[in-house]
Amino acid sequence: MITETFKPRFCETDALGHINNVSYSAWIEQGRTSLLMERPDVELEANSNFVLAKLEVNYLAEGFFGCIVETQTCVSKVGTTSIHINSKIYQNGKQLIDASSILVYIDLISKSPKPVTGELRKLLEAI
């Protein structure tokens, strides 16, 4: 699991006075990229990438400007040709968001799904 903290931006609020729902999609993406694109140990095979196929976001409570955000991102399942990533977002210990992303492992030449195997699979199962 990767835990990150940051300050929400004022432009991420909306006229209802709270964090706008769209902002959470950006925060969830940030957790995913920290997991899959920025870890030196997570090496994808050549001409391969994880492509977002489905995002499910549950909005559990309102978030606010002026309060540190904590995101927790982990791989919740490694399927044959896909992975599931779970994202939890908190402010002051209160959970705001529970989200699930499904990413398909794609061969970028043939544009078709390919199996997650070998070292990559072991590593993802351990995150």
Next chain:
Amino acid sequence: MITETFKPRFCETDALGHINNVSYSAWIEQGRTSLLMERPDVELEANSNFVLAKLEVNYLAEGFFGCIVETQTCVSKVGTTSIHINSKIYQNGKQLIDASSILVYIDLISKSPKPVTGELRKLLEAI
């Protein structure tokens, strides 16, 4: 159903060369607000509002800058205290997104769900 068309913005693309996944959340929100906040015939009761509880987005195909976007937004279900909104997004007749939003009808004083009844219910069932 409400159909809207607009041009994607260059800032909505990302370094993979296509429309970034977060941009779709904004486009889906725009369809919801066109349905619920901008139609003069959709009048919510005093101190009441629809609050987003869940968003599910299926990414079916890549979207690109330089090509008109069409969004189709409709109420797919009127529940006891909630509604489901379906959003489809197209470019050149190809469907990029199929999304479902669940919004709960909330009494803003008590912060608790309230039934969707009467004229509002009839109207939403007909959209």
Next chain:
Amino acid sequence: MITETFKPRFCETDALGHINNVSYSAWIEQGRTSLLMERPDVELEANSNFVLAKLEVNYLAEGFFGCIVETQTCVSKVGTTSIHINSKIYQNGKQLIDASSILVYIDLISKSPKPVTGELRKLLEAI
């Protein structure tokens, strides 16, 4: 001059109840790309592009959700190796924004500025 109209998005507002200042940067960019990237008659030379060097935005009045935006974008000056683009943004006939963008014409191989000449110059002077 290119004139465009669109609806502001709810996610473009902020907790002060009006359109957030960052949203205008996106709207100004949209006007620039409509002028430089989407007109079939504006053809840049091979391996060349206009690169944003400076943006100056004057915020004249508050903008609001629920009210159509009109943007007016024109080339205000064609310099030796750069162009100036002026952007005006209105709601209900009231001017919200007056902005100026300076873009440098760049040779993408050498990464250095190059002169705006010939047909491109004539066309830009006439927009």
Next chain:
Amino acid sequence: MITETFKPRFCETDALGHINNVSYSAWIEQGRTSLLMERPDVELEANSNFVLAKLEVNYLAEGFFGCIVETQTCVSKVGTTSIHINSKIYQNGKQLIDASSILVYIDLISKSPKPVTGELRKLLEAI
């Protein structure tokens, strides 16, 4: 001066492969709010606020995903009824952005500018 560091988000890039110009407006705003809204010692008078009147952004170099951003924000001038804020943005020690924001100190009831005086003035001059 306030110095902050954070990771750029993938959704802040664009199809040219670098950080999109609009993203910098959000980063500049974040520095301003850290200075004016989040410091417990910066107390505005009742019914008063700083309102953005002008933003000038110089784009000095391209920014990229995958590289920590450092922002430096300071008050560069305290005028009679306004302040100037300077923002510098770096990646790997290379300056990407030099920006200047002019904010007017406004009486929120009369909507007119008011003098920056007393303790607030002294504090802002020292930041």
